[in-house]
Amino acid sequence: MNHEFEASPPLISICIPTYNGADTIAMTIESVVNQTFGNYEIIISDDCSTDNTLVIVESFQDNRIRILEQVPRTTVAANWNRCIDHASGTYIKMMGQDDILFSNCLQAEISVFNSYPDKQISFCFSQRSIISRSNQLLISSRGLTLNSPIVQLRQILPKVIRSGSNPFGEPVTVLMNHKTLTAAGKFNGDYVIDLDMWLRLLSIAPAVSTQQTLMAFRVGGGSWSHDLLSTQARDTIELHNRIRHEFPNHISLFDLMIGRLMARLMQIMRPLAIKVLRKRPIPQLGKL
Numbered sequence: 144m145n146h147e148f149e150a151s152p153p154l155i156s157i158c159i160p161t162y163n164g165a166d167t168i169a170m171t172i173e174s175v176v177n178q179t180f181g182n183y184e185i186i187i188s189d190d191c192s193t194d195n196t197l198v199i200v201e202s203f204q205d206n207r208i209r210i211l212e213q214v215p216r217t218t219v220a221a222n223w224n225r226c227i228d229h230a231s232g233t234y235i236k237m238m239g240q241d242d243i244l245f246s247n248c249l250q251a252e253i254s255v256f257n258s259y260p261d262k263q264i265s266f267c268f269s270q271r272s273i274i275s276r277s278n279q280l281l282i283s284s285r286g287l288t289l290n291s292p293i294v295q296l297r298q299i300l301p302k303v304i305r306s307g308s309n310p311f312g313e314p315v316t317v318l319m320n321h322k323t324l325t326a327a328g329k330f331n332g333d334y335v336i337d338l339d340m341w342l343r344l345l346s347i348a349p350a351v352s353t354q355q356t357l358m359a360f361r362v363g364g365g366s367w368s369h370d371l372l373s374t375q376a377r378d379t380i381e382l383h384n385r386i387r388h389e390f391p392n393h394i395s396l397f398d399l400m401i402g403r404l405m406a407r408l409m410q411i412m413r414p415l416a417i418k419v420l421r422k423r424p425i426p427q428l429g430k431l
Contacts, residue, residue, distance in 0.1 A: 153207070155183040155249055155318070156232030160222040164240030165194040166276075167361065171240055172203055180249035184209060188226040191216040196240075223314075223330045235321050237314035243274070243359040244315070252318040255292075255353050265323040265344035267351045268311050272359040284356040286312050292352040296345035297393050304383050304398045307376075307405025309338040311350075315358050323347050334378040342386065379406040 157175055161168060175185055187200050188211040200210060211229060213222060227235060234256070238244070248269075255267045270286030287310040303310055311317065314337050327343040330336050344350065383402045387394045 153182055153184040153232045154253065155180075155234045155236060156227075156230030156321070157183055157185045158188070158223070158226035158230055158235060158237045159185065159240055160188045160190065160219070160226055160237075161192060161196050161200075161240045162190040162216075162222070163192045163194045164196045165192075165199055167241035168196055169199050169202075170278075171238070171242055172200065172208070174242075174244040174246075176203065176205055176207075177246055178244065178249045179247050180253060183207060183249060184230070184232060186211065186226050186229055188222050188229075189213060190222045220330045220332060220336055223336070227324065227330075230321065233321055235319045235324055236317070237319075238358075239313070239315060239361070241276075241361040242313075242315040243361075245357050245359070248357040249318075251353055251355055251357055255351050256318070256320075259351065263323070263348040264320060264351050265327075265348040266317050266319040266341070267353055268317045268341075269353040269355055269357040271312055271316050272356060274359045274361050276361065276363040281362070286310070286316065286356070287352065289352060292354055294345065294350045294352065296342065296349075297390070299345070300342075300386065300390055300393050301395075301398045303338070303342070304386065304394055304402040305405065307379060307402050307407075307409050309335070309341075311338065311341045313337055313360050315360055317341065319344065320348070332378065332382075334375050335382045339382060376406040376410040379409075 159168075159171065164171075172185065175183075185205070185208045187208065189197055189200075190213045197210065197212070200208065209229070211225060213225065217225075223237060226237065234253070236249075236252075252267050252269070256264060268287070270284045270288075272280060273282040273285055274280055299310075317337075323344055324340075326347055327340065330340055332339050341350070380403050383399055383406070387399055
C-alpha cells in the first residue's frame with residue numbers, strides 16, 4: 144500500500160479507529176472507497192489489534208489510506224483523538240470499524256455544507272439504517288426528525304434529555320467541521336462520548352440535518368457499543384446532570400426526571416429489541 148498523501152489536501156478525512164475488526168473492516172473500507180465523492184483520505188488508527196485487521200487494511204491498494212499503529216493499547220477516546228490529530232481535511236467523519244457508508248453519503252453531506260455558504264455550521268447529521276452482525280437489516284431508517292433542518296443547542300436540549308439516548312446518532316451519522324471540532328476540544332468518556340461532543344459542537348455553532356438515510360450502523364454482540372451496555376444508563380444520566388448544571392434555564396427538573404427514566408428503560412430495551420428484530424423475515428443489507 145502507498146501511504147503517501149496526494150499533493151492537495153483532501154476535503155474530508157475519514158477516521159476509522161480499529162481494534163480486532165477483521166470480521167467487518169473490509170466491508171467498511173469498501174463502502175468508503177466506493178463513494179461517488181472522491182476527495183478524501185482514510186486514516187486507520189489501530190489500537191494494537193491481535194487479529195488480521197491490519198493485514199486486511201493493507202490489502203487495499205489505495206493511496207488515500209493511511210495507517211497509524213498504536214502500541215501499547217490505549218483507551219477508545221485516545222484512539223479516536225489520535226485519528227483526528229493526523230487528519231488534514233476541512234471536514235472530519237469518524238466511523239466504526241463495522242459501519243457502512245451508502246455510496247452517496249459523502250456527496251450528500253458536502254452538499255448540505257455547501258447549501259449554507261454564509262452560515263457557520265458545526266456538523267451535519269443523517270438518519271441511518273440499523274444492521275446486525277450478519278448484515279441483516281433490522282431497521283431501515285432511524286434518527287432525529289425535525290420540522291427544520293437547522294438545529295440550535297437550546298432548542299434541542301430538552302428533546303435530547305427526554306430521549307434518554309443519543310438522538311443525533313453514532314459518529315458515522317455525522318460530518319464535522321474540522322475548525323469547530325478543534326475549538327470544541329477532544330473526545331472524552333465512554334458510552335456517551337459522541338453525544339457529549341455533539342452538544343459541545345452545538346454550543347459553538349448550529350448543526351444541519353441532511354434529512355436522508357446515508358449509512359448503516361451495526362449492533363449486536365462484538366460491537367463496542369454493545370460491550371458498554373452495562374454502563375449505558377449511568378453514563379447518560381451523568382451527562383444529563385452536567386448539561387442541566389451548564390444550562391439550568393433550558394432544562395427543567397421534569398425533563399431530567401423523564402430523561403433518567405428513559406435512560407434506564409433504553410438500557411433494558413435495547414438488547415431485547417435486537418433479539419426480536421433478528422427473528423423478523425427482513426432482508427440482508429446487500430439485498431436492498
